[in-house]
Amino acid sequence: MTDAEIPEEIARRLRPLGESPVPAANPALAAFLADPGSPVLDQGDLPAAAAKAPSRPKRRHTMKNILGDLLGAVARLGLVGKVALGTAAIAVAGMGSAAAVGAVVDDTSPSVPVVQTVDESEDAGAGTPKAEPSDDANDPADSSKSDDQGDDSSSYGGSGSSTSDDQGDDSDEDSGYQGGTSTDDQGDDSDHQGGSDSSDD
Amino acid sequence: MRSQDIRDRSVRKEPVPPEQLDALVDAARAGGGWAFERLWRELAPSVAGYLRGRGVPDADDVTSEVFLVAFQQLATFDGDGGRFRSWLFTVAHHKGVDAFRRASRTPDGEPYVADTDPRQVDSAEDSALSVIESADVRQLLASLTADQADVMLLRVLGGLTIAEIAELTGRTEGSVKQLQRRAVGRLRAQLEESRPQPVPLRAAPSIAPSR
Numbered sequence: 001m002t003d004a005e006i007p008e009e010i011a012r013r014l015r016p017l018g019e020s021p022v023p024a025a026n027p028a029l030a031a032f033l034a035d036p037g038s039p040v041l042d043q044g045d046l047p048a049a050a051a052k053a054p055s056r057p058k059r060r061h062t063m064k065n066i067l068g069d070l071l072g073a074v075a076r077l078g079l080v081g082k083v084a085l086g087t088a089a090i091a092v093a094g095m096g097s098a099a100a101v102g103a104v105v106d107d108t109s110p111s112v113p114v115v116q117t118v119d120e121s122e123d124a125g126a127g128t129p130k131a132e133p134s135d136d137a138n139d140p141a142d143s144s145k146s147d148d149q150g151d152d153s154s155s156y157g158g159s160g161s162s163t164s165d166d167q168g169d170d171s172d173e174d175s176g177y178q179g180g181t182s183t184d185d186q187g188d189d190s191d192h193q194g195g196s197d198s199s200d201d
Numbered sequence: 202m203r204s205q206d207i208r209d210r211s212v213r214k215e216p217v218p219p220e221q222l223d224a225l226v227d228a229a230r231a232g233g234g235w236a237f238e239r240l241w242r243e244l245a246p247s248v249a250g251y252l253r254g255r256g257v258p259d260a261d262d263v264t265s266e267v268f269l270v271a272f273q274q275l276a277t278f279d280g281d282g283g284r285f286r287s288w289l290f291t292v293a294h295h296k297g298v299d300a301f302r303r304a305s306r307t308p309d310g311e312p313y314v315a316d317t318d319p320r321q322v323d324s325a326e327d328s329a330l331s332v333i334e335s336a337d338v339r340q341l342l343a344s345l346t347a348d349q350a351d352v353m354l355l356r357v358l359g360g361l362t363i364a365e366i367a368e369l370t371g372r373t374e375g376s377v378k379q380l381q382r383r384a385v386g387r388l389r390a391q392l393e394e395s396r397p398q399p400v401p402l403r404a405a406p407s408i409a410p411s412r
Contacts, residue, residue, distance in 0.1 A: 004363045006353070006357060006385060007385060007389070010353075010357075010388045010389070010392070011357050014254075014342075015358070018246055018251065019246060019247075019250070020250055020253075021246065022245050022246055023260075025241065025268075026262050026266070029241075029265040029266075032269065033238050035234075072302070072306045
Protein backbone atom coordinates (compact mmCIF):
# COMPACT_ATOMS: atom_id res chain seq x y z
CA MET A 1 0.00 0.00 0.00
CA THR A 2 1.42 3.38 -0.96
CA ASP A 3 1.31 6.41 1.24
CA ALA A 4 -1.67 7.86 -0.62
CA GLU A 5 -3.89 4.82 -0.35
CA ILE A 6 -6.47 4.23 2.33
CA PRO A 7 -6.75 0.80 3.91
CA GLU A 8 -9.72 -1.09 2.57
CA GLU A 9 -11.02 -1.84 6.03
CA ILE A 10 -11.28 1.85 6.87
CA ALA A 11 -12.77 2.77 3.48
CA ARG A 12 -15.36 0.04 3.89
CA ARG A 13 -16.36 1.48 7.27
CA LEU A 14 -16.80 4.97 5.85
CA ARG A 15 -18.64 4.13 2.64
CA PRO A 16 -22.07 3.61 4.24
CA LEU A 17 -22.10 7.35 4.78
CA GLY A 18 -22.52 7.82 1.03
CA GLU A 19 -25.12 5.11 0.62
CA SER A 20 -27.94 6.93 2.27
CA PRO A 21 -31.25 7.45 0.46
CA VAL A 22 -31.48 10.25 -2.05
CA PRO A 23 -32.20 13.44 -0.11
CA ALA A 24 -35.24 15.54 -0.89
CA ALA A 25 -34.49 18.27 -3.37
CA ASN A 26 -35.21 21.77 -2.21
CA PRO A 27 -37.89 23.69 -4.16
CA ALA A 28 -35.43 25.48 -6.42
CA LEU A 29 -33.74 22.28 -7.51
CA ALA A 30 -37.04 20.43 -7.73
CA ALA A 31 -38.35 23.12 -10.05
CA PHE A 32 -35.30 22.77 -12.22
CA LEU A 33 -35.42 18.99 -12.31
CA ALA A 34 -39.10 19.11 -13.23
CA ASP A 35 -38.34 21.43 -16.12
CA PRO A 36 -34.65 21.77 -16.91
CA GLY A 37 -35.43 24.23 -19.66
CA SER A 38 -37.08 26.59 -17.24
CA PRO A 39 -35.33 29.84 -16.58
CA VAL A 40 -34.87 28.94 -12.93
CA LEU A 41 -31.14 28.83 -13.47
CA ASP A 42 -31.01 32.34 -14.80
CA GLN A 43 -29.50 34.47 -12.15
CA GLY A 44 -32.45 36.85 -12.18
CA ASP A 45 -34.95 34.12 -11.52
CA LEU A 46 -33.17 32.52 -8.62
CA PRO A 47 -34.66 34.94 -6.10
CA ALA A 48 -38.11 34.11 -7.42
CA ALA A 49 -37.41 30.44 -6.98
CA ALA A 50 -36.11 31.08 -3.52
CA ALA A 51 -39.28 33.00 -2.76
CA LYS A 52 -41.24 29.83 -3.34
CA ALA A 53 -39.11 27.96 -0.87
CA PRO A 54 -40.54 27.18 2.53
CA SER A 55 -40.25 30.09 4.83
CA ARG A 56 -36.92 30.10 6.45
CA PRO A 57 -36.32 31.67 9.80
CA LYS A 58 -36.08 35.40 9.32
CA ARG A 59 -33.35 37.29 11.02
CA ARG A 60 -34.38 40.14 13.15
CA HIS A 61 -32.26 43.22 13.30
CA THR A 62 -31.50 43.04 16.97
CA MET A 63 -28.38 44.42 18.54
CA LYS A 64 -27.24 40.87 19.13
CA ASN A 65 -27.54 40.02 15.45
CA ILE A 66 -25.85 43.22 14.37
CA LEU A 67 -23.02 42.59 16.80
CA GLY A 68 -22.81 39.06 15.51
CA ASP A 69 -22.53 40.35 11.96
CA LEU A 70 -19.76 42.72 12.96
CA LEU A 71 -17.85 40.03 14.79
CA GLY A 72 -18.34 37.72 11.85
CA ALA A 73 -16.96 40.35 9.51
CA VAL A 74 -13.94 40.81 11.75
CA ALA A 75 -13.48 37.06 11.96
CA ARG A 76 -13.44 36.84 8.19
CA LEU A 77 -10.66 39.40 7.99
CA GLY A 78 -7.18 38.10 7.48
CA LEU A 79 -4.33 38.64 9.88
CA VAL A 80 -3.26 41.78 8.06
CA GLY A 81 -6.79 43.11 8.17
CA LYS A 82 -7.10 42.47 11.87
CA VAL A 83 -3.78 44.16 12.56
CA ALA A 84 -4.78 47.15 10.43
CA LEU A 85 -8.11 47.37 12.20
CA GLY A 86 -6.44 47.26 15.62
CA THR A 87 -3.91 49.88 14.60
CA ALA A 88 -6.63 52.16 13.32
CA ALA A 89 -8.61 51.75 16.54
CA ILE A 90 -5.55 52.58 18.63
CA ALA A 91 -4.78 55.60 16.46
CA VAL A 92 -8.31 56.93 16.74
CA ALA A 93 -8.30 56.40 20.49
CA GLY A 94 -4.95 58.17 20.77
CA MET A 95 -6.11 61.13 18.71
CA GLY A 96 -9.22 61.39 20.81
CA SER A 97 -7.22 61.35 24.03
CA ALA A 98 -4.81 63.94 22.71
CA ALA A 99 -7.66 66.22 21.70
CA ALA A 100 -9.27 65.87 25.12
CA VAL A 101 -6.01 66.59 26.94
CA GLY A 102 -5.39 69.56 24.69
CA ALA A 103 -8.77 71.01 25.47
CA VAL A 104 -8.20 70.67 29.21
CA VAL A 105 -4.78 72.28 28.99
CA ASP A 106 -6.16 75.19 27.03
CA ASP A 107 -8.79 75.80 29.66
CA THR A 108 -6.44 75.77 32.66
CA SER A 109 -3.29 77.40 31.32
CA PRO A 110 -2.62 81.00 32.38
CA SER A 111 -2.95 83.68 29.78
CA VAL A 112 0.33 85.32 30.66
CA PRO A 113 3.87 84.03 30.49
CA VAL A 114 5.25 82.06 33.42
CA VAL A 115 7.91 84.65 33.95
CA GLN A 116 5.85 86.02 36.82
CA THR A 117 6.82 83.18 39.11
CA VAL A 118 10.55 83.63 38.77
CA ASP A 119 12.37 84.83 41.82
CA GLU A 120 13.06 88.52 41.57
CA SER A 121 16.30 88.59 43.50
CA GLU A 122 17.97 86.08 41.21
CA ASP A 123 16.62 87.66 38.11
CA ALA A 124 17.68 91.03 39.24
CA GLY A 125 21.31 89.94 38.99
CA ALA A 126 20.82 88.62 35.53
CA GLY A 127 18.79 91.62 34.68
CA THR A 128 17.46 90.39 31.43
CA PRO A 129 14.18 88.52 31.23
CA LYS A 130 11.94 90.64 33.38
CA ALA A 131 12.64 93.85 31.65
CA GLU A 132 10.06 93.25 28.99
CA PRO A 133 6.92 93.35 31.10
CA SER A 134 8.16 96.33 32.99
CA ASP A 135 8.91 98.11 29.79
CA ASP A 136 5.49 97.35 28.56
CA ALA A 137 3.99 98.61 31.74
CA ASN A 138 5.81 101.84 31.45
CA ASP A 139 4.51 102.37 28.00
CA PRO A 140 1.16 104.01 28.44
CA ALA A 141 0.58 104.12 24.75
CA ASP A 142 0.57 100.36 24.48
CA SER A 143 -3.04 99.48 24.56
CA SER A 144 -2.35 95.77 24.78
CA LYS A 145 -0.57 96.24 28.04
CA SER A 146 -3.64 97.47 29.73
CA ASP A 147 -5.36 94.31 28.62
CA ASP A 148 -2.59 92.20 30.02
CA GLN A 149 -2.80 93.94 33.30
CA GLY A 150 -6.42 93.28 33.54
CA ASP A 151 -5.82 89.65 32.77
CA ASP A 152 -3.21 89.47 35.47
CA SER A 153 -5.51 90.62 38.16
CA SER A 154 -8.34 88.42 37.07
CA SER A 155 -6.36 85.27 36.54
CA TYR A 156 -4.66 85.48 39.87
CA GLY A 157 -7.80 86.19 41.71
CA GLY A 158 -6.91 89.49 43.26
CA SER A 159 -3.73 88.41 44.93
CA GLY A 160 -2.70 91.93 45.61
CA SER A 161 -0.91 92.40 42.37
CA SER A 162 -3.00 95.07 40.77
CA THR A 163 -1.11 97.73 38.95
CA SER A 164 -2.16 100.67 41.02
CA ASP A 165 -1.27 99.04 44.30
CA ASP A 166 2.11 97.76 43.36
CA GLN A 167 3.41 100.72 41.55
CA GLY A 168 3.71 102.81 44.64
CA ASP A 169 4.43 100.02 47.01
CA ASP A 170 8.12 99.67 46.76
CA SER A 171 8.68 99.03 50.43
CA ASP A 172 6.37 96.05 50.48
CA GLU A 173 8.11 94.39 47.63
CA ASP A 174 11.52 95.02 49.01
CA SER A 175 10.51 93.59 52.31
CA GLY A 176 10.08 90.18 50.90
CA TYR A 177 7.07 90.00 48.71
CA GLN A 178 8.33 87.81 45.91
CA GLY A 179 5.20 86.52 44.42
CA GLY A 180 4.24 89.55 42.43
CA THR A 181 3.25 89.62 38.87
CA SER A 182 4.79 91.48 36.06
CA THR A 183 3.23 94.56 37.47
CA ASP A 184 5.40 94.22 40.53
CA ASP A 185 8.27 95.47 38.58
CA GLN A 186 6.54 98.44 37.20
CA GLY A 187 7.35 100.84 39.98
CA ASP A 188 10.54 99.15 40.91
CA ASP A 189 12.80 100.08 38.10
CA SER A 190 15.50 101.53 40.26
CA ASP A 191 15.80 98.44 42.42
CA HIS A 192 15.94 96.02 39.64
CA GLN A 193 18.21 97.78 37.30
CA GLY A 194 20.41 100.31 38.94
CA GLY A 195 20.16 98.95 42.44
CA SER A 196 21.02 95.42 41.72
CA ASP A 197 23.87 96.34 39.49
CA SER A 198 25.45 98.43 42.13
CA SER A 199 25.11 95.77 44.77
CA ASP A 200 26.68 93.18 42.54
CA ASP A 201 29.56 95.43 41.84
CA MET B 202 -23.90 2.81 -24.60
CA ARG B 203 -27.55 3.44 -25.20
CA SER B 204 -29.09 6.21 -23.24
CA GLN B 205 -32.11 4.02 -22.57
CA ASP B 206 -29.91 1.69 -20.52
CA ILE B 207 -28.78 4.57 -18.39
CA ARG B 208 -32.32 5.91 -18.04
CA ASP B 209 -33.75 2.61 -16.88
CA ARG B 210 -31.01 1.79 -14.47
CA SER B 211 -32.41 1.58 -11.03
CA VAL B 212 -30.73 3.31 -8.18
CA ARG B 213 -28.15 1.07 -6.68
CA LYS B 214 -25.97 1.48 -3.72
CA GLU B 215 -22.73 0.84 -5.49
CA PRO B 216 -21.26 3.83 -7.28
CA VAL B 217 -22.19 4.42 -10.86
CA PRO B 218 -19.61 2.97 -13.26
CA PRO B 219 -17.29 5.57 -14.76
CA GLU B 220 -18.44 5.01 -18.34
CA GLN B 221 -22.07 5.52 -17.37
CA LEU B 222 -21.16 8.65 -15.48
CA ASP B 223 -19.40 9.95 -18.58
CA ALA B 224 -22.51 9.34 -20.64
CA LEU B 225 -24.73 11.02 -18.06
CA VAL B 226 -22.57 14.11 -17.96
CA ASP B 227 -22.47 14.29 -21.74
CA ALA B 228 -26.23 13.92 -21.94
CA ALA B 229 -26.82 16.57 -19.30
CA ARG B 230 -24.43 18.92 -21.02
CA ALA B 231 -26.39 18.38 -24.22
CA GLY B 232 -29.54 19.44 -22.37
CA GLY B 233 -31.11 16.08 -21.62
CA GLY B 234 -33.47 16.69 -18.76
CA TRP B 235 -33.53 13.06 -17.70
CA ALA B 236 -29.74 13.17 -17.27
CA PHE B 237 -29.97 15.88 -14.63
CA GLU B 238 -32.40 13.75 -12.69
CA ARG B 239 -30.14 10.72 -12.96
CA LEU B 240 -27.08 12.63 -11.94
CA TRP B 241 -28.94 13.86 -8.91
CA ARG B 242 -30.09 10.41 -7.94
CA GLU B 243 -26.70 8.83 -8.51
CA LEU B 244 -24.46 11.37 -6.86
CA ALA B 245 -26.64 13.15 -4.31
CA PRO B 246 -26.35 10.42 -1.65
CA SER B 247 -22.56 10.56 -1.57
CA VAL B 248 -22.55 14.37 -1.60
CA ALA B 249 -25.11 14.47 1.18
CA GLY B 250 -23.12 11.85 3.09
CA TYR B 251 -20.00 13.93 2.76
CA LEU B 252 -21.80 17.01 4.08
CA ARG B 253 -23.37 15.07 6.92
CA GLY B 254 -20.05 13.52 7.81
CA ARG B 255 -18.58 16.97 8.14
CA GLY B 256 -21.48 17.99 10.34
CA VAL B 257 -22.75 20.65 7.95
CA PRO B 258 -26.07 22.05 9.20
CA ASP B 259 -29.06 21.38 6.97
CA ALA B 260 -27.00 19.07 4.80
CA ASP B 261 -29.90 18.10 2.53
CA ASP B 262 -30.61 21.68 1.58
CA VAL B 263 -26.94 22.35 1.00
CA THR B 264 -26.82 19.27 -1.23
CA SER B 265 -29.54 20.77 -3.38
CA GLU B 266 -27.61 24.02 -3.57
CA VAL B 267 -24.52 22.13 -4.69
CA PHE B 268 -26.35 20.45 -7.55
CA LEU B 269 -28.11 23.61 -8.58
CA VAL B 270 -24.77 25.36 -8.94
CA ALA B 271 -23.30 22.37 -10.77
CA PHE B 272 -26.19 22.17 -13.21
CA GLN B 273 -26.06 25.91 -13.70
CA GLN B 274 -22.44 25.76 -14.77
CA LEU B 275 -22.52 22.42 -16.51
CA ALA B 276 -22.57 24.02 -19.95
CA THR B 277 -19.18 25.55 -19.24
CA PHE B 278 -17.78 22.43 -17.56
CA ASP B 279 -15.15 20.59 -19.55
CA GLY B 280 -14.32 17.08 -18.43
CA ASP B 281 -15.51 13.51 -18.09
CA GLY B 282 -17.64 11.91 -15.44
CA GLY B 283 -14.80 11.45 -13.00
CA ARG B 284 -13.84 15.09 -13.26
CA PHE B 285 -17.49 16.05 -12.81
CA ARG B 286 -17.66 14.01 -9.63
CA SER B 287 -14.53 15.64 -8.25
CA TRP B 288 -15.82 19.06 -9.23
CA LEU B 289 -19.12 18.32 -7.51
CA PHE B 290 -17.32 17.57 -4.26
CA THR B 291 -15.26 20.72 -4.68
CA VAL B 292 -18.47 22.71 -4.85
CA ALA B 293 -19.80 20.75 -1.88
CA HIS B 294 -16.70 21.57 0.14
CA HIS B 295 -17.13 25.30 -0.47
CA LYS B 296 -20.86 25.18 0.13
CA GLY B 297 -20.22 23.38 3.40
CA VAL B 298 -17.87 26.14 4.50
CA ASP B 299 -20.50 28.70 3.58
CA ALA B 300 -23.12 26.81 5.56
CA PHE B 301 -20.91 26.77 8.64
CA ARG B 302 -20.41 30.51 8.35
CA ARG B 303 -24.11 31.08 7.88
CA ALA B 304 -24.89 29.02 10.93
CA SER B 305 -22.33 30.89 13.00
CA ARG B 306 -23.80 34.23 11.97
CA THR B 307 -27.39 33.24 12.68
CA PRO B 308 -27.44 31.88 16.19
CA ASP B 309 -31.02 32.95 16.60
CA GLY B 310 -33.91 32.04 14.42
CA GLU B 311 -37.52 31.23 14.47
CA PRO B 312 -38.12 27.63 15.41
CA TYR B 313 -38.76 25.19 12.63
CA VAL B 314 -42.42 24.25 12.26
CA ALA B 315 -42.83 20.96 10.45
CA ASP B 316 -46.45 21.65 9.53
CA THR B 317 -45.50 24.63 7.41
CA ASP B 318 -42.84 22.74 5.47
CA PRO B 319 -44.36 21.66 2.15
CA ARG B 320 -41.78 18.95 1.63
CA GLN B 321 -43.60 15.67 2.05
CA VAL B 322 -40.67 13.34 1.66
CA ASP B 323 -39.40 11.77 4.82
CA SER B 324 -36.25 13.37 6.00
CA ALA B 325 -33.38 11.54 4.39
CA GLU B 326 -31.18 12.93 7.11
CA ASP B 327 -33.02 10.95 9.73
CA SER B 328 -32.72 7.83 7.65
CA ALA B 329 -29.09 8.45 7.03
CA LEU B 330 -28.39 9.15 10.66
CA SER B 331 -29.75 5.78 11.58
CA VAL B 332 -27.49 4.21 9.00
CA ILE B 333 -24.57 6.20 10.30
CA GLU B 334 -25.24 5.26 13.84
CA SER B 335 -25.67 1.62 13.01
CA ALA B 336 -22.40 1.60 11.17
CA ASP B 337 -20.63 3.56 13.89
CA VAL B 338 -19.35 5.92 11.26
CA ARG B 339 -20.08 8.95 13.36
CA GLN B 340 -18.19 7.49 16.21
CA LEU B 341 -15.30 6.82 13.94
CA LEU B 342 -15.31 10.35 12.53
CA ALA B 343 -15.61 11.84 16.00
CA SER B 344 -12.11 10.67 16.76
CA LEU B 345 -10.74 12.79 13.90
CA THR B 346 -10.14 16.48 13.63
CA ALA B 347 -12.27 18.42 11.18
CA ASP B 348 -9.48 18.60 8.63
CA GLN B 349 -8.69 14.92 8.96
CA ALA B 350 -12.36 13.98 8.53
CA ASP B 351 -12.61 16.29 5.52
CA VAL B 352 -9.66 14.62 3.84
CA MET B 353 -10.91 11.12 4.56
CA LEU B 354 -14.43 11.84 3.32
CA LEU B 355 -13.19 13.53 0.17
CA ARG B 356 -10.93 10.57 -0.49
CA VAL B 357 -13.44 7.81 0.23
CA LEU B 358 -16.76 9.32 -0.82
CA GLY B 359 -15.64 11.86 -3.38
CA GLY B 360 -12.84 9.82 -4.87
CA LEU B 361 -10.59 12.86 -4.97
CA THR B 362 -6.84 12.40 -5.27
CA ILE B 363 -4.31 13.84 -2.89
CA ALA B 364 -3.43 16.50 -5.44
CA GLU B 365 -7.08 17.48 -5.95
CA ILE B 366 -7.66 17.78 -2.22
CA ALA B 367 -4.50 19.84 -1.86
CA GLU B 368 -5.71 22.21 -4.54
CA LEU B 369 -9.19 22.33 -3.05
CA THR B 370 -8.12 23.03 0.51
CA GLY B 371 -5.16 25.24 -0.30
CA ARG B 372 -2.66 22.88 1.33
CA THR B 373 0.42 21.19 0.05
CA GLU B 374 0.23 17.58 -1.00
CA GLY B 375 2.55 16.68 1.84
CA SER B 376 0.23 18.31 4.30
CA VAL B 377 -2.76 16.41 2.93
CA LYS B 378 -0.82 13.16 3.08
CA GLN B 379 0.11 13.90 6.65
CA LEU B 380 -3.53 14.54 7.55
CA GLN B 381 -4.56 11.31 5.90
CA ARG B 382 -1.79 9.34 7.58
CA ARG B 383 -2.78 10.61 11.01
CA ALA B 384 -6.46 10.00 10.31
CA VAL B 385 -5.77 6.43 9.23
CA GLY B 386 -3.73 5.90 12.37
CA ARG B 387 -6.50 7.16 14.60
CA LEU B 388 -9.16 5.16 12.80
CA ARG B 389 -7.09 2.03 13.07
CA ALA B 390 -6.67 2.56 16.77
CA GLN B 391 -10.39 3.17 17.10
CA LEU B 392 -11.21 -0.01 15.25
CA GLU B 393 -8.78 -1.97 17.36
CA GLU B 394 -10.44 -0.69 20.50
CA SER B 395 -13.90 -1.56 19.24
CA ARG B 396 -12.99 -5.10 18.46
CA PRO B 397 -14.03 -7.55 21.18
CA GLN B 398 -11.09 -8.51 23.20
CA PRO B 399 -10.44 -12.22 23.37
CA VAL B 400 -11.03 -13.69 26.75
CA PRO B 401 -7.68 -14.73 28.14
CA LEU B 402 -7.49 -18.37 28.81
CA ARG B 403 -6.64 -19.44 32.24
CA ALA B 404 -3.33 -20.98 32.50
CA ALA B 405 -3.60 -24.62 33.17
CA PRO B 406 -2.52 -25.44 36.66
CA SER B 407 0.85 -26.82 36.57
CA ILE B 408 0.96 -30.25 37.81
CA ALA B 409 4.01 -30.90 39.65
CA PRO B 410 5.37 -34.28 39.02
CA SER B 411 4.76 -36.38 41.99
CA ARG B 412 7.72 -37.83 43.46
